[in-house]
Amino acid sequence: MPDSKYVYIALISLTLLFIAPQPGHSAELSPQQIKTAYIYNFIKYIRWPNEGDKQSLKLAYYGDDKVLLNVLKTLEKQSIRSLSIEVIPTRNINNLSNIDIVLVTKKFEPQLSVINSFIKSRPVLVIADNAIEKQLLGINFINKGKTIGFEINRYNLIYHQLTASKDIVILGGTEIEIASMVKEMEASQESNRKRLSELEAYVIEKQQKLDTLSKQQLNQKQLIAQQESHIQQQLRANKQLETDFELLKSNLSKSKERLNNNNRMLSEKQADLAGKSVEITRLSTQIDRNKQLLLEQQSQLSESRKNIEEHALSLKQKTDTLEKQNSRIKTQMTALYVSIALMLSVIISLVLIYRGFVIKKRINLQLSEKNNLLEETNTRLVSTQNQLVKSEKMAALGGLVAGIAHEINTPIGVCITSSSHLNEVVTHFKQQYDQGNVSEEDLENMLSDIQLGGDLISRNLARASSLIQSFKQVSVDQSHEETRTINFHEYLTEICQNLHHKLKQKHHLVEIECDESLTFTGEPGALAQIFTNLIINSVIHGFGDRENGKIRIKVMQEKEILNIDYSDNGKGIKKEEQEKVFDPFFTTNRSGGGSGLGMHICYNLVTQKLNGDIQCIDSQTGAQFKMSFPASL
Structure with a gap:
C-alpha cells in the first residue's frame, strides 16, 4: 500500500508539470486569453450527462468585458468530442434555460444566487471570477498578482451531475478533495484485490467441478462399453429370432391349407341351412294368419264391454244430479249465514279503519315534528363537524407555522450573532485606527473576520429564504x-x-x-x-x-x-x-x-x-x- 501511494504522488507531480501553464507563456498572453484557454481545457476535462443528444455546447457569457467576449468567440472555431462550442452573450437570467456553461464576471457576482436558484440541479457548469460565494459555483478563477489560477468545487460539480476528470481535480481541487480521491483510489484497489481473491476461489471451485465432470465422463465411458457388449448379445439373440421366424412361416403355410379345407366344408353346411330357412318361412306365415283371427275376436269382446260401461255411466250421472241438487240447497243456506257474518265484519272493519286513520294521523304529526328536530340536529352536527374540520386544518397549519418559525429562528439567530460580532470587530478597528495603532496584521484580521462573517450571514439568510419560500407556497395552498x-x-x-x-x-x-x-x-x-x-x-x-x-x-x-x-x-x-x-x-x-x-x-x-x-x-x-x-x- 505505501509503494502505490508514492507512485500515485509521483504521477500527480508529473501531471501538474505538464498541465500547469508555464510562467513565460502566461506573461505573453493577456488575462482574457488565459481565462479562455482555461475554459477550453475545463470543457475537455468535464463531461455532461446528455452529451450524446447534443450537437454543440452552449456557453453563456454574463458580463460586460467586450475584450473577453471577443476572445471567447474564438472558441466557436474549436470542437471537443465532436461537439462545437456556441458563445452567447446575455444579461437576462431567463435566457439560461438551455445553457451548458455560464461564465459570470466579478461585476455580476451578486447575481450568482439568483442564477443558482434558476438552474437548480440541471447539468450546468458555473464559472466565476474571484467570487466569494464559492459554494454557488463549480469553478472559480483566482487572480494573484499577474498569475491566474483556479479552484474547483468538486461537490457542486457532482450536485449538477457533471463528471470531472481526476487531472483537473488535482490541478484545481483542494487538499481535502485530493486526499479524498487518494482514499477512493485506495478503496478501489482494495475492492479489486478482494474481487481477484474471489475470482481465484471461483476458478478453484470450477477446477474441482471440472475434475468431478472428468470422473463422471470416465464412468460414462465404462457404462458405454458395457452397453456395447449388451448390444452384441442382443444381435446374437436377433439372429436366433430370425431362424424361429422362418419356422413360423412354414407352419403358417400349413395352417392356410387346413383353413381352405375348412372353408369348403363350411360352404356345404350353408347350403343345407338355406333349405331349412325356406321351411321356417312357410311355418311363420301360417302363424301370422292365426294371430289375425285372434285379434278379430278380441275387438268383438271390447265392443261388448264398451256398451256395458255406457249403461253404467248413465246410471251414475242420474245419481250425481240428485246429489248436486241437495248440495246446492245446503250451499245457499250456508251463503245466507256467511253474508250476514260478512256484513257484520265489514261494519266492524270500517269502525276500526276510521279509528286507525285517526291514530295514524296523530302519529304522522308526531313523526313530522321529530323529523324536523332531527333535521335541525343533523344540520347542527354537520356545521359542528365542518367547524371541527376547519379547526383541525388550521391547527395543522398553526403547527406548521410554529415549526417553521423554530427552523427559521436558528439561521436568523446565527445572522444576528455574526452581525453583532462584525460590529464589535469594526468598532475595535476604528478605535485602533483613531489612535493610530493599526498594523497590517490588524487589517488582515479584520478583513478575514468580515469575510467569514459575511459568508456565514449570507449562507444562513439563504437557508431562511429557502424555508420561507417553501412554507409560503404550501401554507397558501392549504388556506386557499x-x-x-x-x-x-x-x-x-x-x-x-x-x-x-x-x-x-x-x-x-x-x-x-x-x-x-x-x-x-x-x-x-x-x-x-x-x-x-x-x-x-x-x-x-x-x-x-x-x-x-x-x-x-x-x-x-x-x-x-x-x-x-x-x-x-x-x-x-x-x-x-x-x-x-x-x-x-x-x-x-x-x-x-x-x-x-x-x-x-x-x-x-x-x-x-x-x-x-x-x-x-x-x-x-x-x-x-x-x-x-x-x-x-
Whole structure:
C-alpha cells in the first residue's frame, strides 16, 4: 500500500508539470486569453450527462468585458468530442434555460444566487471570477498578482451531475478533495484485490467441478462399453429370432391349407341351412294368419264391454244430479249465514279503519315534528363537524407555522450573532485606527473576520429564504383553494421540509420515490393537507417514542391516474381498527389529545376534492395506505 501511494504522488507531480501553464507563456498572453484557454481545457476535462443528444455546447457569457467576449468567440472555431462550442452573450437570467456553461464576471457576482436558484440541479457548469460565494459555483478563477489560477468545487460539480476528470481535480481541487480521491483510489484497489481473491476461489471451485465432470465422463465411458457388449448379445439373440421366424412361416403355410379345407366344408353346411330357412318361412306365415283371427275376436269382446260401461255411466250421472241438487240447497243456506257474518265484519272493519286513520294521523304529526328536530340536529352536527374540520386544518397549519418559525429562528439567530460580532470587530478597528495603532496584521484580521462573517450571514439568510419560500407556497395552498399545475416530486419535498421540525426530533426519515418530471394539475392544498396528516400520524401514532423511523412514499403514473403507496415501519394499525380508521372522531390517542378527524379529512379530500380513492392496507411491517386519483382535475 505505501509503494502505490508514492507512485500515485509521483504521477500527480508529473501531471501538474505538464498541465500547469508555464510562467513565460502566461506573461505573453493577456488575462482574457488565459481565462479562455482555461475554459477550453475545463470543457475537455468535464463531461455532461446528455452529451450524446447534443450537437454543440452552449456557453453563456454574463458580463460586460467586450475584450473577453471577443476572445471567447474564438472558441466557436474549436470542437471537443465532436461537439462545437456556441458563445452567447446575455444579461437576462431567463435566457439560461438551455445553457451548458455560464461564465459570470466579478461585476455580476451578486447575481450568482439568483442564477443558482434558476438552474437548480440541471447539468450546468458555473464559472466565476474571484467570487466569494464559492459554494454557488463549480469553478472559480483566482487572480494573484499577474498569475491566474483556479479552484474547483468538486461537490457542486457532482450536485449538477457533471463528471470531472481526476487531472483537473488535482490541478484545481483542494487538499481535502485530493486526499479524498487518494482514499477512493485506495478503496478501489482494495475492492479489486478482494474481487481477484474471489475470482481465484471461483476458478478453484470450477477446477474441482471440472475434475468431478472428468470422473463422471470416465464412468460414462465404462457404462458405454458395457452397453456395447449388451448390444452384441442382443444381435446374437436377433439372429436366433430370425431362424424361429422362418419356422413360423412354414407352419403358417400349413395352417392356410387346413383353413381352405375348412372353408369348403363350411360352404356345404350353408347350403343345407338355406333349405331349412325356406321351411321356417312357410311355418311363420301360417302363424301370422292365426294371430289375425285372434285379434278379430278380441275387438268383438271390447265392443261388448264398451256398451256395458255406457249403461253404467248413465246410471251414475242420474245419481250425481240428485246429489248436486241437495248440495246446492245446503250451499245457499250456508251463503245466507256467511253474508250476514260478512256484513257484520265489514261494519266492524270500517269502525276500526276510521279509528286507525285517526291514530295514524296523530302519529304522522308526531313523526313530522321529530323529523324536523332531527333535521335541525343533523344540520347542527354537520356545521359542528365542518367547524371541527376547519379547526383541525388550521391547527395543522398553526403547527406548521410554529415549526417553521423554530427552523427559521436558528439561521436568523446565527445572522444576528455574526452581525453583532462584525460590529464589535469594526468598532475595535476604528478605535485602533483613531489612535493610530493599526498594523497590517490588524487589517488582515479584520478583513478575514468580515469575510467569514459575511459568508456565514449570507449562507444562513439563504437557508431562511429557502424555508420561507417553501412554507409560503404550501401554507397558501392549504388556506386557499386554487387550481394550478405543480411538479409532484418538488411539492412533496417542500411538504417534508416544512415538517422537518417534527421529523428531526426523533431522527425520522422520509423516502420519496417519484419521477422528477411527473406533474399534477388541481388544488395542491389538498395534497399538502393529506400528506401532512399522514406524516404526523406516522410520527405520533406509528413511531411514538421510537427513533430512526422510516416513511416511504412511492408515486407511479398509469395512463392518467396517479397511484400512491404510503407506508411506514411503525407499530401499524390493528385489523379491527382498519375498518374504522376513516370514521370521524375515531382515534386511538384520545387521552393524548387526538381529535380523530385527521384520517377523516384525508378520506374526504381524496374522494371529494381529488375524485379518487384511498384504502388502508393490512401490512406486517407498519401502517400502509394506497391512494389513486386523476393526474389532472
